[in-house]
Amino acid sequence: MESKKLSHYYTSFVKIFITATIAYWLVIRILWVSGLLPSRNYFNVFGILLSLMPLFGIILGIVIQKEWGGFHSYVGKSLIFISVSLTAWFVGQTIYFLLYAISGDVPYPGLPDYFFILIDPFYALALFYIMKYSGAHKSLGISSFSRFLLLVIPIASFYINMKIFFGDWGTFLGFGYDTLFDYIYTFGSIAVMSVVALTIVLSISKLGGKLKSAVYLFFIGMVFQYAGDVMYAFLEPSENFLINGSRADFLFFLSIAAITLGLIKFNNFALSEKKE
Amino acid sequence: MEEIMLLNNIIESIINEQSQIVGDKLAKSRALASGVIQYGANGQATISNVEPSQALEKLIASYKEIFGQSSVDVCIDILKKFPYQDISQYLPSSIKDAIN
Numbered sequence: 480m481e482s483k484k485l486s487h488y489y490t491s492f493v494k495i496f497i498t499a500t501i502a503y504w505l506v507i508r509i510l511w512v513s514g515l516l517p518s519r520n521y522f523n524v525f526g527i528l529l530s531l532m533p534l535f536g537i538i539l540g541i542v543i544q545k546e547w548g549g550f551h552s553y554v555g556k557s558l559i560f561i562s563v564s565l566t567a568w569f570v571g572q573t574i575y576f577l578l579y580a581i582s583g584d585v586p587y588p589g590l591p592d593y594f595f596i597l598i599d600p601f602y603a604l605a606l607f608y609i610m611k612y613s614g615a616h617k618s619l620g621i622s623s624f625s626r627f628l629l630l631v632i633p634i635a636s637f638y639i640n641m642k643i644f645f646g647d648w649g650t651f652l653g654f655g656y657d658t659l660f661d662y663i664y665t666f667g668s669i670a671v672m673s674v675v676a677l678t679i680v681l682s683i684s685k686l687g688g689k690l691k692s693a694v695y696l697f698f699i700g701m702v703f704q705y706a707g708d709v710m711y712a713f714l715e716p717s718e719n720f721l722i723n724g725s726r727a728d729f730l731f732f733l734s735i736a737a738i739t740l741g742l743i744k745f746n747n748f749a750l751s752e753k754k755e
Numbered sequence: 756m757e758e759i760m761l762l763n764n765i766i767e768s769i770i771n772e773q774s775q776i777v778g779d780k781l782a783k784s785r786a787l788a789s790g791v792i793q794y795g796a797n798g799q800a801t802i803s804n805v806e807p808s809q810a811l812e813k814l815i816a817s818y819k820e821i822f823g824q825s826s827v828d829v830c831i832d833i834l835k836k837f838p839y840q841d842i843s844q845y846l847p848s849s850i851k852d853a854i855n
Contacts, residue, residue: 690821
């Protein structure tokens with residue numbers, strides 16, 4: 480009973496935190512655009528909130544993966560890998576914020592990027608197991624249309640990503656340290672978005688039940704992560720770019736929030752099964 | 756006697772397969788939540804006093820609550836591993852249609 484109460488308080492707090500942070504960003508953004516925001520430091524506060532957000536998901540993930548069988552089940556594994564992704568987010572974002580607070584600048588590629596590049600590979604691993612329990616895996620094995628999608632979606636995704644991030648194919652010819660990170664980020668995004676798209680298409684007639692919305696929140700989180708990456712690539716060269724609290728950061732916040740809300744749903748289902 | 760053994764074997768196989776997906780704890784608690792499964796002192800799952808087809812239907816419906824048709828398909832795949840002529844009499848009509 481105590482653990483149920485504690486969990487209820489915790490998840491309620493996380494939901495309030497998400498709502499309040501979204502409202503906070505929208506208000507300062509409107510004030511900034513209107514020229515009424517007295518200082519950019521308000522956006523730095525958002526940077527702190529963005530660093531904290533994954534921590535709530537990590538705590539939830541660690542606690543609930545046990546209820547779902549941990550490494551002995553597909554759901555457990557997917558929750559563990561999502562938590563590892565959030566940990567990479569938390570460490571990367573915290574270092575990013577600290578570097579900015581200390582030196583006023585964050586180099587690219589820099590120390591935070593060594594953690595940020597781990598986000599996509601662990602999301603991809605989580606998706607591998609989500610495919611197994613969402614019904615997508617079964618569709619993949621039986622339908623020739625699914626096999627066709629398996630070929631077409633990564634190629635289309637690759638083409639779209641190359642256009643978005645690099646503009647042309649000439650970038651492949653020059654190979655610097657920053658380009659290497661560009662490639663890793665881009666190919667990570669291609670892998671994750673391809674598998675998300677495939678899983679949605681292949682599981683659409685199979686996935687249901689009480690946890691359908693939880694799985695879809697994971698997908699939404701991964702799509703927002705991708706949208707944030709795209710937005711970042713467009714905004715970063717601009718002179719007015721906000722190192723903390725940019726529109727890209729807001730999308731990253733929404734991404735982590737959606738994934739955390741998905742974790743809350745998995746938590747609530749496991750708790751509802753527990754006997755008093 | 757053989758009939759009971761076969762039924763218990765089916766039930767155990769379904770619960771074990773669901774354990775691989777949602778973990779041991781939840782697979783067992785869903786089986787109990789179906790209201791037609793009980794666990795003996797030796798940890799063996801058995802059907803309580805209901806018709807076998809009704810028991811299977813309720814057990815599968817209980818798993819369906821987690822991931823919908825995807826969870827049902829897992830149960831159907833398990834049932835397909837048993838000779839159809841041996842188990843057809845225990846199958847609910849909706850599952851029979853899906854197997855055929």
